[in-house]
Amino acid sequence: MKPYCSKKAMEELFADLHRxxxxxxxxxxxxxxxxxxxxxxxxxxxxxxxxxxxxxxQNRNSYRRTGSKAAKKIRENFESEHTTEAFFTMLHCxxxxxxIETVFAPTxxxxxxxxxxxxxxxxxxxxxxxxxxxDCIQLFLALYNLTVFLKFA
Numbered sequence: 001m002k003p004y005c006s007k008k009a010m011e012e013l014f015a016d017l018h019r020x021x022x023x024x025x026x027x028x029x030x031x032x033x034x035x036x037x038x039x040x041x042x043x044x045x046x047x048x049x050x051x052x053x054x055x056x057x058q059n060r061n062s063y064r065r066t067g068s069k070a071a072k073k074i075r076e077n078f079e080s081e082h083t084t085e086a087f088f089t090m091l092h093c094x095x096x097x098x099x100i101e102t103v104f105a106p107t108x109x110x111x112x113x114x115x116x117x118x119x120x121x122x123x124x125x126x127x128x129x130x131x132x133x134x135d136c137i138q139l140f141l142a143l144y145n146l147t148v149f150l151k152f153a
Contacts (some may be wrong), residue, residue, distance in 0.1 A: 002134070005137050010034075010137070010140070013140055013141070013144060014027075014031050014140075016144060017140070017143065017144055017147070020144065020147040020148075021147055021150075021151070022049060022053075022143065022147060023049065023052075026045055026048065026049050027049070029041075029045050030042045030045040030046050030049070030136075030140075033045065034133075034136050034140075037133075039130075039131040039132060039133055039135060039136050040122070040130075040131040042131075042136045042139075043117075043122060043131045043135055043136055043139055044122065044123060046136065046139035046140060046142075046143055047103070047104075047119045047122070047123065047139065049143055050100065050103075050139070050142060050143050050146060051066055051067060051070070051104070051119075053143075053146055053147070053150060054066065054067070054070035054071055054074060054100070054146075055070060057070075057074055057150055058070060058073065058074070066104075067104030067119065067120075068100070068101040068102075068104040068105050068106065070104075071097045071100040071101045071104065072097070072101055074097070075093060075094070075097035075101075078093055079093065092145070092149065093149065096142070096145045096146060096149055099138070099142050100142060100146070102116055103116070103117060103118065103119050103139075103142070104118075104119050104120070105118060105120075106120070107120040107121060107124075107126075110124070110126050113126070113127060113128060113129070117129075117131070117135045117138070
């Protein structure tokens with residue numbers, strides 16, 4: 001992934017995100033932290049932005065889920081409304097929401113930290129692994145892909 005995420009590529013991604021429907025102040029904070037190698041802070045802001053998008057996509061008149069449960073609900077709604085005619089869109093949906101559901105996966109009472117990056121371990125101060133540049137890049141890409149997906153869903 002690293003060769004495709006050069007400094008120039010990341011600047012283009014940041015520009016695309018600035019044109020997207022995201023909270024600009026939070027995006028600027030995440031980018032500032034990323035540029036200054038404060039990856040934990042950047043990741044926490046990005047996770048909040050992703051979660052907010054998932055929450056807002058749900059019906060305001062019913063209980064709105066967060067994290068992996070919100071992602072699963074949105075994915076299931078999308079899959080039930082669309083047929084296999086839109087194969088690539090469906091593939092994009094499955095990949096995007098698999099990523100989000102993994103990042104926001106439940107912690108099972110914090111008994112065993114998963115190998116992959118996990119929002120709950122990070123946000124609750126339970127992670128033992130450092131937040132890497134790669135983690136932030138993946139979150140920026142997830143946020144971008146989610147904004148693109150939600151425009152058409």
